[in-house]
Amino acid sequence: MRAAFYQGSRTFTIGEAPLPAPGPAEALLRVRRVGICGTDLHIFQGHLDHRVPKGGVIGHETFAEVVEAPAASGFGPGDRVVFEPLSFCGACRACLMGASYLCYALKIIGVELPGGMREYCTVPAARLLKVPATLADDEAAMIEPLAVATHDVARAQVRPDDRVLVFGGGPIGALIALVARHRGARVAVVEVNPFRIDLLEAYGLETVGPDIDVLRFTNDWTGGTGVDVAFEVTGNPAAARLVTDVVRVWGTISIVAIHAEPIPMNLYQMFARELVMHGSRLYAREDWEEAIRLAASGAVEVAPLVSTTIRLEELQRGMEQALAGGPVMKVLVDLTT
Ligand SMILES: [Zn+2]
Ligand SMILES: [Zn+2]
Incomplete structure (x- = not known):
């Protein structure tokens, strides 16, 4: 073979x-x-x-x-x-x-x-x-990348009407956005690649492109309070530096990307807003079962x-x-x- x-x-x-x-x-x-x-x-x-x-x-x-x-x-x-x-x-x-x-x-x-x-x-x-x-x-x-996304969204406990900001609109970021939207959240995706932006927008997802200041966007979008959940899916140090600034009091940050090197983060906001940050990796069997349900039903295309x-x-x-x-x-x- x-x-x-x-x-x-x-x-x-x-x-x-x-x-x-x-x-x-x-x-x-x-x-x-x-x-x-x-x-x-x-x-x-x-x-x-x-x-x-x-x-x-x-x-x-x-x-x-x-x-x-x-x-x-x-x-x-x-x-x-x-x-x-x-x-x-x-x-x-x-x-x-x-x-x-x-x-x-x-x-x-x-x-x-x-x-x-x-x-x-x-x-x-x-x-x-x-x-x-x-x-x-x-x-x-x-189904495998979708199982990653169902795991990430479940672990971050995304709820209906949550504002969710996803840093990175590659396959995993896009799938997280689609699963979170299916859960009833309002979602925006931060992405720089124009091809990916077009694809995300074809899904009806809101995007934050390279010309838009992410912090200003978030403040406008949330009346200055911050999003309920932010996912870091870029692996880019600039996104990691920003992610604690865009989340509301008691909000959640999910680290999905592989950061192979130690990088600076703004931990003041972790303290000041009592944020919760967790990692999210791979999946349990129920995440696969959920992924198969979502794909087969067309809930996530x-x-x-x-x-x-x-x-x-x-x-x-x-x-x-x-x-x-x-x-x-x-x-x-x-x-x-
Ligand atoms: Zn993979
Ligand atoms: Zn073991």
């Missing part, structure tokens, strides 16, 4: 690999789509070289079809599936607390463990979820976010394109061509 191998220093090679053999509790899947996400771009740039083995197979946003599965798993040949790309111990403090997605020994399928950028992969059957027939292949590949579908052989170029930040939202790899 064909597979893409990460070779370090911004290089992927395409080659042949033997068909993986499923273990006793595992399913063998034929991969149909894999999304390229921000984490993959960090891998591409070498930021996660301490976690991704050289020659490793990345891809954690996988949509696939079951080839074979254990009889008792409830899954069978031909089932359309997505999976939680998580391997956890089940016994550590986090796992016992119900936060197995933050297991102290967590391994991510597509980071530490071989992922979906290959024609076939094996996954523990317990991590599989069925995809309704109404969702097209490209839409099904968006994911198809418009897919800008390009490429072949596995084009992965190198797709990565470079996504990194260049041009007119692109989500890039999917189609493993069926």
